[in-house]
Structures are given as C-alpha cells and as structure tokens.
Amino acid sequence: MKTIMISIALGFLLNPCFAKTPEEIGLEISEEVVRKDTGWLDSQSELKMILRNRSGDESIRQLRMNTLEVNSDGDKSLTIFDSPADVKGTAFLSYTHALVPDDQWLFLPALKRVKRISSSNKSGPFLGSEFAFEDLNSFEIPKYKYKYLKDEALDGIDCFVVELYPQYEHSGYTRQISWIDKARYIILKVEYYDRKNSLLKTLENKDFKLYLDQFWRPNEMLMTNHQNGKSTSLITENLKFKTGLSERDFDQNTLKRSR
Amino acid sequence: MNYFRSGLLVANLLFLTRAVYAQKAEILDFSFDEGGETSQCILSFSSIPEYNVFILDNPPRLVIDLFDAKPANTPIQPPTKHPAFIRLRYSQRNKTDFRLVLDLNKPVNQDNPVTAVNQSENGMLIVQLNYQAQNTNIEPLTHKMLLPLKIIDTPSTSNVKMDLTRSSDEIYKAEPVPILASKTPLGAGDGTDTLFSNWEISGYVGAENLGFFNDGTDSRQHNNYVSGVIQPEIYRRWDNDKQSFTFVPFYRYSQHDNRRTHFDIRELTWEKATDRWELRVGFHKVFWGVTEGIHLVDIINQTDFVENTDGEDKLGQPMINFAWVNDLGTLDLFFLTGFRERTFPGIEGRLRTDPMIDMGEAQFERHGAEKHLAYAARWSQSFGDWDIGLAHFHGTARQPTIVPTFDTQGELTQLIPYYDYIDQTSLDVQVTQGSWLWKLESLVRLGQGSAIFAATGGVEYTFFDLFESGLDLGVVVEYMYDSRGYNNMTALTQQTIFQDDILTALRFGFNDVQDSQILAGVIFDRTHNTKLFSVEASRRIGDNWKAELELRLFNGIPASDPVFMFKDDDHIRAQLSYYF
Structure with missing residues (x-):
C-alpha cells in the first residue's frame, strides 16, 4: 500500500499536467530529498575542516561526529574536537x-563541566x-518555506533550482537558492543571501560517494564567503x-566521557 | 482533479505521521533455519511493523531493525552453539524501535547477502541469508532451532511449526548485550589491540608570570613570581570504547612560593561504560553546578587554591563512582576514598592571609577512616528546557574553618585550617530559553557551626552574532547569598567572602580562527561596598600555542571585610602554553 502511495506521489511530482504552484513543487522536491535520505539510522564520521583566509593561509581543525537519525524529529549528534590541541576533548551534543x-x-574538558548552552x-x-x-544542522522540512524557480543544468547535471526561506528564529539568511540533482535528489550547490538580501556565501558539495547503495554524501563541502573572501572546506575523511x-x-553521560 | 489532490494529501499525511498513531507491533516468535548456502530467519508479529534489514561486515552481522515494535517477552539466548551464528543480541534502540543483531560465524554473499520477504497475510517476516559460495564446509543438514522469544502466555499465531518442546532448563536468560558493543570504532578495534598500542598522549606545558602592583603586607612576600607548569594526559580506550584508562599528572614549579610548587595526580582513572551504567575507579575530577560567579555546590574535589583563587582548579579525588543511567535520569553514587587538604600559599607566596594559613597544623573533626571516607549521591536529569541536579554529600568538608590563635596581647599569631564533618544537600537548576539562561545553585550544610544556607543564581543573556560580525556578547548577572556572611568573625573563619554580593560580567566570544575570548566582571559586595574587578582573556596563537591574561583588582576594601587580606594583592597573571 505504501509503495503505491509513493508511486502516486512520484507520478504526481513528475507529471507536469497538474497545475501546481511553484511553492507546492518546491516543497515536493524538498520532501523527496528528505525521503531519499531516510533510513541511514546512524553514522560515524571523521572530518577535517580547512579554514582559508583572504591571503590563502590555512588553519586545520580535526573533528569526529556521530549522528543518530530520529524518526519524526530532528537528528541527534555528538561532535568531538581533536584539534587544535587546546580544544582537544571539547565535545558538543545537539538534539x-x-x-x-x-x-x-557543551563539555569543557579542563573543568570537566557540562554546560547547557x-x-x-x-x-x-x-x-x-x-x-x-x-x-550544519540537520535538514527538516518545516524549517523552511519553499519555491521552485526553474530547471537548470549545473556542470552538465540536470537540476531543479529551489529557493528556501528559513522559518526558524535568528537565521542569518533571507533566502537560500539550492541546485538539486534531478536524478539523485541531492543538493549540489547552495547560495546564501544575508539579511540585507545580498549574496553572502556559496556552498559547493563535491565528489559525491554512494554509501550502502542508497545514500549520497559529498566528500567535500566548500563554503566560500563572497563578502570577506574567506572559505572553508569540510572534508569527510571517514564515514x-x-x-x-x-x-x-x-x-x-556519553558527552562527559567523550574524547 | 481536486478530489484526487485532497486524497493524495491525506495519503501523504498518513504516511508522514505513521509514527504518531501506529500501534506498537509485538514480536511473537523468532526462529532460525540453517540450510547450507542459505538460511532463513522467520519472525512472526501481531502486525508487521516497519523494518530495515541489513548486513554489517567485520565481523559479519545480520541486523534487523523493527520500528514501533517490541518483543512479547524477554528474549532468551539459544543454549548451544548454532552452526550459523555465534550469538544473538538485541536492544531497544529508543522508546519505539527494537534491534536484533546476529553475529554470524561465516561470511555472506557480497552481491546479494540478504532478502526480506514480507508475508503480511500471516504476520511473518522472512529474512533469507545467502552465504559465500565457496563456504561449503558447513553442515548441510537443515538445522532448525527456536530462538529467543519463548512465548509463555501468548499462544503462537504463527503457522510455521516450531520446536516448542525445549525444556526451560535448556534455555538460559541472556545478558542483555548492549548494541553499543556492536559499534565498530573508527580507530583500531580489539583485534589489533595490544597493551602497548593505541596510547594517546596530549597535554600542555606553560610558562607563567604573576606580577603584583603593590608590596605585600608581609615583607617576606615578593612582587613578581615566575613559574612553569606541565600537565600531560595519557589515555587509552579498548573494548570497543567501553573501557578506558586516563592518567593526568600535574606539576607546577613556582619561584619563591614553596607551597605553590606542587605535584598532583589530577586523574588516574579506569572507566567502564555499558548501556545502563558507568563505573569509574581511581583519581578523578567531577564538576557539579551551573553558575559562573562561584561554584557553590561543586564539592567532590578539593580546591587547588594555590593554582588560582577562582576555585576552578581542583585536586584529583580518589573515588569509586557508579552511575546508573535510566529513563528517570542519571543517579551517580560516589564512594570517596581519601581526603585531600586544601592548598594554601606558602610564607613567601601572595594572595594569602597574614599570618599565613598553617597547612601543617591542620585539624580534623574525625580521624582515621572516618576523616578519609566520604559518600555522595547526585541525581540529574533534563526535562526539555530544564536541567536539574539534586545531590547530597556526607563526609569531611572540603572548605575548612580557619581557626585563629591569639597571643596574650591579643595579637593574631596563627591561622589553622579545621575540617568539620558535614552533611550537605544541594540543588542546581538551569532553565535554557532562547538566548536566556536562568541559573540557580543552593545548599544547606549541617555540621559546620549552625546550619548554613547559601544560594547563588541569576541570568545570562547572549547577543549572538552581533552586527553580523560573528561576535557573541554575553551578559551575566548573579547574586550570591550566604547565611554566614553577616557575622564578620564567621566570615573570616569560614572564608565566606560572597555573602551578599552581585556579580556583573560581560563575556565576549569573537568566534575567530584564534578563538579569542574576554570575560570582564565586577563583584560588588553590598555589605562592605567592596568591588573586585576581574578580566580574563585568552587567544590561540598558531595551532599549538595559547596566551592567557588575567587581571584582578581589589578595590576599596574596608578592614571589616574578610577580603581585606587581599587589599594589596592587585595582580596580573600571564601564561603562555604549548599544547601537544
């Protein structure tokens, strides 16, 4: 029965005959992105963050991240910092x-203090x-409102271009424009527009790898800030x-034991 | 058309909210058929739940996740070794989901390891395992075995014949093996572990300069002290990260001050963690509390007062700590097996009383084992925005009463620390709402003179990403109350300097690559009008260096205030550390 429902939904989505608003199409595309990325249960990863300033100087942070997929709510994650050495052992728990x-x-290892932040x-x-x-927070459908803009090829890959409007408080963005691969329903590129609605940053997700024959993950997430000339690469070293x-x-308790 | 669309919407809603209304499925039976190149698990249910079946490698494991499902009965382990798997494990992943793990004893076919067939008409899920073709040396016989869910009350609804004849003494109750055990660490696993491998060494060395603006009250004191510090950390984990060993020795050498030159074992801990409990044995450090100004309820470890007067440096405490983790929170039980005396500056040291506190003459209310043994318990839990801790401590006080001795002229000649035997009950609460943190710590202490009540609490509000610059500005306002404070003599003897004080502080977090931070505050004593100013700043230099600066000023101290002893001790402390 469920299979039937999904195929109905897909048929609906792909059939252009139905007169749908761009908002409905945008939402449906985003729901499909989420649906396709459901069922991985949990993950453990080792990440490297390379911070580059305007003159190209690099600074490196090493971290490990464990994530638990939570049904009908946002994910849980535990991030442990391995470097720089002075913050080694600091850990961050997020629901x-x-x-x-x-x-x-936040766990502060010098004081052995767990601080709710x-x-x-x-x-x-x-x-x-x-x-x-x-x-870096987990992507949840109700966090945004959506609007489908157009179809566009990005580096030869057919994409949906969808605009997202954050609905949660304190966001630094008025909108985000996402390029979503039509075939795999993965986000290839995002442009972030600041509170004054000018282009602030671009995220490029690169070198996608397929895990468990089902889940696509980028090996590198490159975030470029157009306003200050700095960029950061988040590289997955092990997942x-x-x-x-x-x-x-x-x-x-696990947060306190983390290293 | 509209008809169809609303129908679809309803269908989608049903799909999305499955977890909300779905009935919890019961797992009634589980059997395993072994047959050479393939074998079958048959699970029968009251209704088929959502499931996810997959194989994990190294070692090969079959994992069956069942959502919104629970076993009808406590699963049991098969009594004899099964030809196809080593053992069966299970765990409740969370409130709704159940996971079964079979540790297989032969490799599965890489291309098509597992197929799940949903026979919803008879409430069964059949999981078929395909082995590697070359593995033909297994018993060809079909081996049928009833596995863990022996249904006692509920008759089996399955139409598959199962061996229910096994007598109860042939089966034993399995230890619920936590699913944690199946976690494959990203580092080296057990297989490659030897005692000499996988040790992690980190830590820091630092050089410090402590400078005073004025001469001390005692001519033997100095105006500048240079010191060096080293704190390595040696750490090893094994048993799939369930067990660990930590050793953190500490040494500071200080020019002039022989008491500040000291060695300590900050940590020497063996730790074991399971799904339901954690056990720590050895020298360890434990922090309780939520406030920023003073750490009122933090009592497990003795304060290393010569390190810093802020009370955040602690001596290692020998203990056995058992933490019981359950749905109602965490219950920590502490058996503290050795009393450590508070450190105080030496005769040439600064930030001390005059005369100095004579550690060598320390006195205790209890002696022998009673002096050394202490007991504590703490329950902690988070409820949404609320984080609550409730604790009790029974044993020798960490904070001594300072007993003055006078000569015949009435001159103060000696100060001796006296350690009472106390009972202390404490509560700490933090409520986190948006950018507001509401904090409270309070305690009742019996055994140190008359009953003591003390509390501190306040708010912290943070302006995040101020002017889109990445700067965080936090404002902290806390009030401190102590029932001992209104009697000056008690205040002196019990070092209760924050008896009716207000802390106001600003915290700047620059969120830059160097992680620069500044904390600037003033503590205003409402009774004595004393002001204590403090500025702490830190910044990373390169990847491995860190510079810290600390400025403390004691302003307008009347002779009646117990901090009068620090009236000439305005100082600046600078430390440069190398982290490895």
Whole structure:
C-alpha cells in the first residue's frame, strides 16, 4: 500500500499536467530529498575542516561526529574536537528539532563541566569557520518555506533550482537558492543571501560517494564567503552508516566521557 | 482533479505521521533455519511493523531493525552453539524501535547477502541469508532451532511449526548485550589491540608570570613570581570504547612560593561504560553546578587554591563512582576514598592571609577512616528546557574553618585550617530559553557551626552574532547569598567572602580562527561596598600555542571585610602554553 502511495506521489511530482504552484513543487522536491535520505539510522564520521583566509593561509581543525537519525524529529549528534590541541576533548551534543529550539550541551574538558548552552546561535560561525551553525544542522522540512524557480543544468547535471526561506528564529539568511540533482535528489550547490538580501556565501558539495547503495554524501563541502573572501572546506575523511549507535550514545553521560 | 489532490494529501499525511498513531507491533516468535548456502530467519508479529534489514561486515552481522515494535517477552539466548551464528543480541534502540543483531560465524554473499520477504497475510517476516559460495564446509543438514522469544502466555499465531518442546532448563536468560558493543570504532578495534598500542598522549606545558602592583603586607612576600607548569594526559580506550584508562599528572614549579610548587595526580582513572551504567575507579575530577560567579555546590574535589583563587582548579579525588543511567535520569553514587587538604600559599607566596594559613597544623573533626571516607549521591536529569541536579554529600568538608590563635596581647599569631564533618544537600537548576539562561545553585550544610544556607543564581543573556560580525556578547548577572556572611568573625573563619554580593560580567566570544575570548566582571559586595574587578582573556596563537591574561583588582576594601587580606594583592597573571 505504501509503495503505491509513493508511486502516486512520484507520478504526481513528475507529471507536469497538474497545475501546481511553484511553492507546492518546491516543497515536493524538498520532501523527496528528505525521503531519499531516510533510513541511514546512524553514522560515524571523521572530518577535517580547512579554514582559508583572504591571503590563502590555512588553519586545520580535526573533528569526529556521530549522528543518530530520529524518526519524526530532528537528528541527534555528538561532535568531538581533536584539534587544535587546546580544544582537544571539547565535545558538543545537539538534539535538533524541526521548529522548537534545539537542545545543546557543551563539555569543557579542563573543568570537566557540562554546560547547557543556548541554541539561539544560528547565524554565528562554527569554530571560526565560514559555516554557520544553521548550515550544519540537520535538514527538516518545516524549517523552511519553499519555491521552485526553474530547471537548470549545473556542470552538465540536470537540476531543479529551489529557493528556501528559513522559518526558524535568528537565521542569518533571507533566502537560500539550492541546485538539486534531478536524478539523485541531492543538493549540489547552495547560495546564501544575508539579511540585507545580498549574496553572502556559496556552498559547493563535491565528489559525491554512494554509501550502502542508497545514500549520497559529498566528500567535500566548500563554503566560500563572497563578502570577506574567506572559505572553508569540510572534508569527510571517514564515514560509516548503520554502525549500531543508540540513544545512549547521545546522552550527557556519553558527552562527559567523550574524547 | 481536486478530489484526487485532497486524497493524495491525506495519503501523504498518513504516511508522514505513521509514527504518531501506529500501534506498537509485538514480536511473537523468532526462529532460525540453517540450510547450507542459505538460511532463513522467520519472525512472526501481531502486525508487521516497519523494518530495515541489513548486513554489517567485520565481523559479519545480520541486523534487523523493527520500528514501533517490541518483543512479547524477554528474549532468551539459544543454549548451544548454532552452526550459523555465534550469538544473538538485541536492544531497544529508543522508546519505539527494537534491534536484533546476529553475529554470524561465516561470511555472506557480497552481491546479494540478504532478502526480506514480507508475508503480511500471516504476520511473518522472512529474512533469507545467502552465504559465500565457496563456504561449503558447513553442515548441510537443515538445522532448525527456536530462538529467543519463548512465548509463555501468548499462544503462537504463527503457522510455521516450531520446536516448542525445549525444556526451560535448556534455555538460559541472556545478558542483555548492549548494541553499543556492536559499534565498530573508527580507530583500531580489539583485534589489533595490544597493551602497548593505541596510547594517546596530549597535554600542555606553560610558562607563567604573576606580577603584583603593590608590596605585600608581609615583607617576606615578593612582587613578581615566575613559574612553569606541565600537565600531560595519557589515555587509552579498548573494548570497543567501553573501557578506558586516563592518567593526568600535574606539576607546577613556582619561584619563591614553596607551597605553590606542587605535584598532583589530577586523574588516574579506569572507566567502564555499558548501556545502563558507568563505573569509574581511581583519581578523578567531577564538576557539579551551573553558575559562573562561584561554584557553590561543586564539592567532590578539593580546591587547588594555590593554582588560582577562582576555585576552578581542583585536586584529583580518589573515588569509586557508579552511575546508573535510566529513563528517570542519571543517579551517580560516589564512594570517596581519601581526603585531600586544601592548598594554601606558602610564607613567601601572595594572595594569602597574614599570618599565613598553617597547612601543617591542620585539624580534623574525625580521624582515621572516618576523616578519609566520604559518600555522595547526585541525581540529574533534563526535562526539555530544564536541567536539574539534586545531590547530597556526607563526609569531611572540603572548605575548612580557619581557626585563629591569639597571643596574650591579643595579637593574631596563627591561622589553622579545621575540617568539620558535614552533611550537605544541594540543588542546581538551569532553565535554557532562547538566548536566556536562568541559573540557580543552593545548599544547606549541617555540621559546620549552625546550619548554613547559601544560594547563588541569576541570568545570562547572549547577543549572538552581533552586527553580523560573528561576535557573541554575553551578559551575566548573579547574586550570591550566604547565611554566614553577616557575622564578620564567621566570615573570616569560614572564608565566606560572597555573602551578599552581585556579580556583573560581560563575556565576549569573537568566534575567530584564534578563538579569542574576554570575560570582564565586577563583584560588588553590598555589605562592605567592596568591588573586585576581574578580566580574563585568552587567544590561540598558531595551532599549538595559547596566551592567557588575567587581571584582578581589589578595590576599596574596608578592614571589616574578610577580603581585606587581599587589599594589596592587585595582580596580573600571564601564561603562555604549548599544547601537544
């Protein structure tokens, strides 16, 4: 029965005869992106962040991130910082939610202190990088309103171009324009427009790899800030899905033990 | 057309909200048929739930995730070794989802390892495993075995014949093996572990200069102190990260101050964590509390007062700590197995009383084992925006009473720390709402004179990404109350300097590549009109260096205030550290 429903939905989506508003099409495309990326259960990854300033000087951060897919709510994640050395052992626990504010805790290893922190920080930089906190949060449908703009080829790949309008508080953006691969329903590029509606940043997702024959993930996420000339690459060095993590791996006790 | 669209909308809604209304499916039976190149798991249900079946490699495991499902009965482990798998594990992944893991003892076919057939008409899910073709040395016999869900009350609804004749003594209850155990660490696993591999070494070395603007009250004190510090950390984890060992020695050498030159074992801990509990044995550090101005309820570790007067440096505490993790929160039980005395500056040191506190003459209310053993328990839980901790401590106080001795002229000649035997109950609460943090710490202490009540609380509000510059500006306002404070003598002897004080502070987080931070604040004493100014700043230099600066000024201290002893101790501390 469910299969039938999905095929109806797909047929509906792909059939241009139905008169749908750009908003409805945009929402449907985004729902399909989310649906296609459901069922990975959990992941463990090792990430490298390369921060580049205007003159090309690089600074590197090493982190590990565990994520748990949560049905009917935002994901849970635990991020552990390995470098720079002075923040080694600092860990960040986050329970994301679709519309209510996320729950976030920070573990400070020098004091052995777990600190509940405000999750209102959406637009601020993550670890001094060009990624804002909101750029790295899990993607949930109710967080945005959508509008389909056009079809366009990006580097020879047929894409839907969809505009997203953040609906949560404290976002640093008026809108985001996404290029979504029509065949795989993955986001290849995003342009971020700041509160004054001028182009702030561009995210390019590169070198996609297929995991478990189902989930596409970029090997590199390159964020370029057009206003300050800086850029940050987030490189996946190791990524595993379905590793058997449970809720217990995302509680404050685990946060305290993290290194 | 419209008809169709609304129908679709409803259908989509049904699809999306499945988890909300779905009945929890019961797993009634589970059997496993072994047959040479393929084998079958048959699960029968009250109604077929959503499922996800897949194979994990190294070692090969079959994982069956069932959403909105629970077993009808506690699963049990097969008594004998099965030809196809080593053991069966299961866990409740969260409140709704159930996971079964079979550790297979032979590799599966890489191309088509597993197929799941949904026979919803008879409530069964059949999972077929295909092995690697070359593996023909397995028993060809069809081996049927009833597995874990032995239904006692509910008759089996399955129409598959199963061996239900096994007597109860042939089966044993399996240890619920946490799914955590199946986690394959990204680092080296158990297979390549030896005692000498996988040690992680990190830590820092630092050079510090502590400079005072004025001469001390005692002519033996100095105006500038140079010191060096080293704190390496040696760490190893094994057993799929369930067990770890940590060793953190600490040493500071200080010019002039023989008490500040000291060695400590900050940590020497063996730790084991499971799905339901955690156990730590050894020297360890534990922090309780939420506020920024003073750390009132934090009592497990003794303060290393010579390191810093802010009370955030602690001595390692020998302990056995058992944490029981359950749906109602975490219950931490502490058995503290050795008392550590508070450190105080030496005769040539600064930031001390005059005369100095004579650590060598320290006295205790209890002696022997009673002095050394302490017990504590803390329950903590998060409810939405609320984080709550409720704790009790029973044992020798960490904060001594300072007992003065006078000569016949009435001159103060000696100050001796006296450690009472106390009972302390404390509560700490933080409510996090948007950019507001509401904080409260309070305690009741018995055994140190008359009953003591102390509390501190306030708010912290942060303006994030101010002017889209990435700058965070936090404003902290906290009030501190202590029932001992209104008697000056008590205040002196019990070092209760924050008895009716207000902290106002600004925290600047620049969120730059160097992680620059500034915390500037003033503590205003409402009784004595004393003001303590403090500025702390830090910044990373390159990848491995960090510079820290700390300025403390004691302003307008009347002789009646116990901090009068610090009236000449305005100072600036600079430390440059190398992290490795």
